[in-house]
Every structure is written in C-alpha cells, then in structure tokens.
Amino acid sequence: MISQTYYxxxxxxxxxxxxxxxNRNEGDRTPADPGFLLLFQEHADALSYLNTHARELADRFAVETTSGTQLEGVLKRWGFTGVGMVQDPLLPKVEFLIR
Known part of the structure; x- marks a missing residue:
C-alpha cells in the first residue's frame, strides 16, 4: 500500500x-464524523464514479494523485476514520479499512 499510487x-x-x-442516518443533525476517505486505484475510476453518481456536480471536483506515503499525512491532517477503497465505481463497491 505504501508504494502504490492512489487517486x-x-x-x-x-x-x-x-x-x-x-451507517449515518439522513436526518442526523449531529456533527458528522470525518468519515472514510474514498480512494481509487485508477484516474479513470474516479472520473467514472463522479460521472455515474454525481454527473451534474462532476465539474466541481478534481482528481488528485497521492502516494501511499503521503496518504498517512492526509488521514492524520483531516482526521479521517480510515479509507474506503473503491473496488467498482459503477455499483459502487467499496471496501472500508479503519486506520
């Protein structure tokens, strides 16, 4: 995981x-936990996810590249619970990993 590139x-x-x-209720008004950072293994997967699930908002987002070594810093800085590895951007199928 350390030497791999993520999007x-x-x-x-x-x-x-x-x-x-x-597992967050839609009507929940309590402060949200930071959640799981979504990671994609390919640039095209990230774009497919956006175009499939948020077509009208896709132009408001950018795909960013990061390495496994930089990922730990991002997780700490933003206080994420863990990562969500997107296995299939169209369904979507996500594997959640707690750090």
Missing part, C-alpha cells in the same frame, strides 16, 4: 475530499 476526489470550491459516511 482522490477533491472539491474545487473548498478543497475538501470526497468521503463516505456509512
């Missing part, structure tokens, strides 16, 4: 990363 989706407006918050 993250980041908002162009405020710089926040695309995250998943499993």
């Amino acid at each position: 993250l989706v980041r908002s162009r407006a405020d710089g926040q990363y695309l995250v998943a918050r499993p």
Whole structure:
C-alpha cells in the first residue's frame, strides 16, 4: 500500500475530499464524523464514479494523485476514520479499512 499510487476526489470550491459516511442516518443533525476517505486505484475510476453518481456536480471536483506515503499525512491532517477503497465505481463497491 505504501508504494502504490492512489487517486482522490477533491472539491474545487473548498478543497475538501470526497468521503463516505456509512451507517449515518439522513436526518442526523449531529456533527458528522470525518468519515472514510474514498480512494481509487485508477484516474479513470474516479472520473467514472463522479460521472455515474454525481454527473451534474462532476465539474466541481478534481482528481488528485497521492502516494501511499503521503496518504498517512492526509488521514492524520483531516482526521479521517480510515479509507474506503473503491473496488467498482459503477455499483459502487467499496471496501472500508479503519486506520
């Protein structure tokens, strides 16, 4: 995992990363936990995910490249619970890993 390249989706407006918050109730108004940082193994997978699940918002996001060594710093800085490895961007199928 350390020597691999990953692709993250980041908002162009405020710089926040695309995250998943499993098991969160829609009406929950409590402060949200930081969630799981979504990771993609290919640049095209990140774009496919955006175009499939948020076509009307896709132009508001950018795909960012990061290495496994930089990933730990991102997780600590933003306080993420862990990562969500997107296995299939179209379904989506995500494997959650707690750090």
